[in-house]
Amino acid sequence: MRVYIPLLSVILLAPLASATEAPLPTESELHAMTARFAPVEVKVDTSALPANEKLALAKMVEAAKIMDALFYRQVAPLNETYLASLVSDTSPLGRARLHFFHINKGPWSRLDSHRIFVPGVTGHKPPGANFYPADTTRGEIEAWIKTLPADQQTQATGFFTTVRRDAAGKFMLVPYSIEYQPELIEAARLLHEAAAATTQPTLKNFLTLRARAFLTNDYYDSDMAWMELDATIEPTIGPYETYEDEWFNYKAAFEAFITLTDAGETAKLRRFSAELQGLEDKLPIDPKFRRAQLGGLSPIRVVNVVFNSGDGNRGVQTAAFNLPNDERVVAAKGSKRVMLKNYQEAKFANVLVPISKHALAAKDQPLVAFDPFFTHILMHELMHGLGPQEITVGGRKTTVRLELKELNSTLEEAKADISGLWALQQLMDKGVLDKTQERAMYVTFLASTFRTLRFGLTEAHAKGMALQLNWLLDQGAFTVGADGRFAVDFAKVKPGVASLTTEIMTLQATGDYARGKALMEKFVVIRPEVKVMLARLNDVPVDIEPHFATEM
Numbered sequence: 001m002r003v004y005i006p007l008l009s010v011i012l013l014a015p016l017a018s019a020t021e022a023p024l025p026t027e028s029e030l031h032a033m034t035a036r037f038a039p040v041e042v043k044v045d046t047s048a049l050p051a052n053e054k055l056a057l058a059k060m061v062e063a064a065k066i067m068d069a070l071f072y073r074q075v076a077p078l079n080e081t082y083l084a085s086l087v088s089d090t091s092p093l094g095r096a097r098l099h100f101f102h103i104n105k106g107p108w109s110r111l112d113s114h115r116i117f118v119p120g121v122t123g124h125k126p127p128g129a130n131f132y133p134a135d136t137t138r139g140e141i142e143a144w145i146k147t148l149p150a151d152q153q154t155q156a157t158g159f160f161t162t163v164r165r166d167a168a169g170k171f172m173l174v175p176y177s178i179e180y181q182p183e184l185i186e187a188a189r190l191l192h193e194a195a196a197a198t199t200q201p202t203l204k205n206f207l208t209l210r211a212r213a214f215l216t217n218d219y220y221d222s223d224m225a226w227m228e229l230d231a232t233i234e235p236t237i238g239p240y241e242t243y244e245d246e247w248f249n250y251k252a253a254f255e256a257f258i259t260l261t262d263a264g265e266t267a268k269l270r271r272f273s274a275e276l277q278g279l280e281d282k283l284p285i286d287p288k289f290r291r292a293q294l295g296g297l298s299p300i301r302v303v304n305v306v307f308n309s310g311d312g313n314r315g316v317q318t319a320a321f322n323l324p325n326d327e328r329v330v331a332a333k334g335s336k337r338v339m340l341k342n343y344q345e346a347k348f349a350n351v352l353v354p355i356s357k358h359a360l361a362a363k364d365q366p367l368v369a370f371d372p373f374f375t376h377i378l379m380h381e382l383m384h385g386l387g388p389q390e391i392t393v394g395g396r397k398t399t400v401r402l403e404l405k406e407l408n409s410t411l412e413e414a415k416a417d418i419s420g421l422w423a424l425q426q427l428m429d430k431g432v433l434d435k436t437q438e439r440a441m442y443v444t445f446l447a448s449t450f451r452t453l454r455f456g457l458t459e460a461h462a463k464g465m466a467l468q469l470n471w472l473l474d475q476g477a478f479t480v481g482a483d484g485r486f487a488v489d490f491a492k493v494k495p496g497v498a499s500l501t502t503e504i505m506t507l508q509a510t511g512d513y514a515r516g517k518a519l520m521e522k523f524v525v526i527r528p529e530v531k532v533m534l535a536r537l538n539d540v541p542v543d544i545e546p547h548f549a550t551e552m
C-alpha cells in the first residue's frame, strides 16, 4: 500500500458524467493539463556500485520495462489499441496526447475525474479495469464467486487471477502466469540474468524466486525473500497493488520500483520499529481489538529511485509503500516499508511548499518543514502494519480487506494517515521524538491535505484525506479564517485525531461494511470552503513527472 504526495486541479471537481462527456481537450488545454506535473530529472549516483552490480541493475531495469507494458494492458480492455492509435499521430496535438497518455497510462485523465483526452474513446474508465470480462457487471461477478467451491473462491478473490469467459461464455479463472505468459517468461529471463550478475545473496535469492513466481503464479516464497532483502540494490517488481480494481480491490496490477538503498537513513529510521508493539498496546480502541503480538520483523528501507514503471509510475507518483499485501506473509513476517527519498524531496520542494503559501494562515506558514513531513510519511507506512487485519466476524475468520471490499483502500489509507499523527504524538509525549516539532507536524499535515485533495476524489488516498479533513473541521481541530485560509487549533487537534483513529479502527475490527459506507458517504466530499481554496492553487504543480537519467 502506498502514500502519495499530491496536488491538483479544479476540473477534477466536475462530476464524473460531465467529465467524460466533456469535449476533447485542445492542444493548449492538454499542455496546461500536462504542466501540472513538474518535470524532474531522477538521477542516482551509481559510482559506488561494482561493474557486476551495475549489470544486475541494468537487467532489472529491462525487466521493469515489461511491467510497464503489462500494466497498460491491465488498465482497460482496449488500452493498448488506444496507445497504438496515438503512436502513429505525429502532429503536435498527437504528440501532446501521447505524452499525457504516458503520464496517465491510459486515455482517461486521472486528475480530472477520468476525463477522456483521446479521440475514439467512449465511456467511463472501466472500474473493473481489464481484470474481468468487458461485458459483465460487478453484481454478476459477485454472484458467480458465491457459487464457487471454497478453494476456487480463494482464487477468485485473490490477487493473481483474471476472470474471463470460456468457449461456452461462462466465467472462468485464468492465472496471471497464463494470461500474461509471453511477457512474464521474458521478465523471468531478465531477472535470472540479474541474479547471475549480482554477488549479494539476498538479492540473488529474491530475483531467482521472483522469476520462478512469474512462471508458477505462486508469489509466496518470493514475497518472503523480498522481506529479507539486504542489499545495495532494492528491487520491487511484479503484481502488487489492487487500486486499479475499483470493483473489489482484489486484483493486483504490475509495477516495478528499481532503487538503491540509502543505508544511513534506513538505519536511522529502523529505531522506530522498536516502538511499534508499544503503540499497538495503546491504540485508542477496545483492548480486545489490539494485537498481542505484531508480525516478526518490520524492516524499513529508505531508497533512491533509479527507475519505476507500471502501476508504480502513473499519474501522481508514489512516495512510499508498504508491501507485500498477502496477509499470509504479513502474518509471518510483518511488512516492509520502502520510502522513496529522492521523490519525497522533489515533491516537497515543487508542490507542498508552494501550496502552504496559499492555504495556511500567516501564523502557521513558517512551521511547514521537511522533517515532520518525512517523518509522518514514515509513520503512515508503519501504521499500515498496526491495527486490525485478520479478524473474526460472527465466528468466521476473515480479513478487513475481504469484509470492507471496495471501501477498504480508502479506509486503510485514512487509518494510516490519522493514526500516524496519533502515534507521532505518543512518541513526542514519551520523549522518543523532539516535542518541539509538535506544531510543525500538525501544520505540515494540514498543508499536505490540500496537496492530496488536488488528486480529485477518484483515488483511495484522496478519498481518505477528504474524510480526515472534514472530520477534523467538524471537531474544530482545523479552522477556516475570514480570508479563506486554514489554521490548526492546537488544543482541539489531539482529541480530534484520536477520535477518528478510534472510529476507523473499530469499524475495521468489526468488519462493519455498513458503518464504513455511511462514514464515507458523509465525509468523502469536497465542501465549499475547501473547493474555494483548491481553486486558488491552480498555479502550483500537482506532482512531478519523473525522467529517469541514472547512468548504468
Ligand code: ZN
Pocket: 001, 002, 003, 380, 381, 384, 412, 413, 416
Ligand atoms: Zn498508505
